[in-house]
Amino acid sequence: MPLAEDVRKTLTDPTPLYFAAGVIDKIRQEAPGRLAAARETDTRELQEKLARQAKETQAKVSETLTGLDADIKRLREQAQQYALQGVGLAAEYAVKAKEGYDELAVRGRGAVASWRGEDDGPEVNIERTTVKVAEPPQEDGPEPASDRNTAAETASTGGTTAPGTSPKGEES
Template sequence: MASTEDLRKRIINPTPLYAVAGAADLAAEKLKEAPALFDRLVAEAPGRIAAVRDTDPKAVQERVSQQAQQTQAKLSELLSGLDTDIKKLRETAQDLTLQGVGRVAEYAVRARDTYDELAVRGRGAVQTWRGETSDEEEEVDGETDAPGELGTARDTAPPRT
């Protein structure tokens, strides 16, 4: 069972808020690139529309029909050559399962790293929004903040006006 101190730390931990602020800051940065992308799309649109208008529907239908026939032939070939050896299929399933577990673990680590990066970015953004300098290091009880434990209760207090 969690102690009162553990619960208090979890409740006042501003890291999730910093992660949200970091994501918002990143989104704002990406939105600044949107006008250039929109201008490029507007410039390319007439050429793309003309290409669609110039396309012969019969040619497209023939090409799709040929691709469907080729796909059907490949599928028939694969099904006829399907190995019915249960032991081999079981081993393949086990290998794929182990690979999947490894990938899930890798993605979990990446997600945690991304979360920490967004929290650090958000902390800097919040400090900038508050008008503080970003290279100030606060110390609490003689320790600096660890990436997973950003901030203190003082950081969550609203700014004084």
């Protein structure tokens, strides 16, 4: 039963009582000297001393508050300056981000065009055309020469022609 032993030891230990007795004895020994010093003290002198200390304290407090007001004004101005700098930097970074975005978009447009096989140069549009194959010549006579040339050219170009040109390669 450690708890019971601790309680018993605490209650039977005289040390706290000795401490209280020592404090009382010290006060009894010093009390006559302190009472005599208090009786001999001039109250006017004590009041002047307290008033002087109060004025010094008040001067220090007002000086601190005045300095604090100046510091607050300075800090407010610095905060405004930093806020404006922050807004300026944010605007600058937004412009740079927009420029970078636009640059990457142009680059991506070119990459997609290249992946699609549309990258033949600066904005060249290739039109795909369908060519009808002429029926085999009838035995009545030979095939007209113009139809043979068109079919041969279309076959050699893979069925594609550049914009603004005819299947024969002529500008329109």
